[in-house]
Amino acid sequence: MRKALIVDDEYESREFVRAILEPDGWDITEAKDGQAGLQKAKALKPDLVVLDVQMPKMGGFDVFGELIQDPSLEGTKIIMLTGVADKIGIQFNAKDMGEFLGREPDAYVEKPIDPDAFKRIVQRVTAK
Numbered sequence: 001m002r003k004a005l006i007v008d009d010e011y012e013s014r015e016f017v018r019a020i021l022e023p024d025g026w027d028i029t030e031a032k033d034g035q036a037g038l039q040k041a042k043a044l045k046p047d048l049v050v051l052d053v054q055m056p057k058m059g060g061f062d063v064f065g066e067l068i069q070d071p072s073l074e075g076t077k078i079i080m081l082t083g084v085a086d087k088i089g090i091q092f093n094a095k096d097m098g099e100f101l102g103r104e105p106d107a108y109v110e111k112p113i114d115p116d117a118f119k120r121i122v123q124r125v126t127a128k
Helices: 011-024 034-044 060-069 084-088 094-101 115-127
Strands: 003-007 027-031 048-052 077-082 107-110
Touching: 003 011, 003 034, 011 027, 011 115, 027 034, 034 048, 034 060, 048 060, 048 115, 060 077, 077 115, 107 115
Parallel strands: 003 027, 003 048, 048 077, 077 107
Antiparallel strands: none
16 A cells, blocks of 8 residues: 655644545545654655645744655655645745755645645656
8 A cells, every 4th residue: 555644733634544545445544734744755665655735843944854865765756735825825836845955846736735636646656
């Protein structure tokens, strides 16, 4: 069974992503802050991490930076989520993040998440 880790401080967001992934056979683990997410990722070695950008204790960009430096997580796919564009009007994309962090996430998704589009993104990313 494929393993996914959802790291988001908003309960509703975690449950929403869970509801999209579980019917497709994903085994889901959750973390509600960046620090816990990083620890769980290192222990679990998930196939997929769905990572929110704005979180307490450790933000998504910092978690992403740590994940991509861990050789044991080399095959882990990472989808970044954010509602930042909605709040401040700044758009991020995978290319910008790649330039900033040294590697692009496998996908970048704005909240609110469209369930069908998100499912297609997960299928595309994990088929690589």
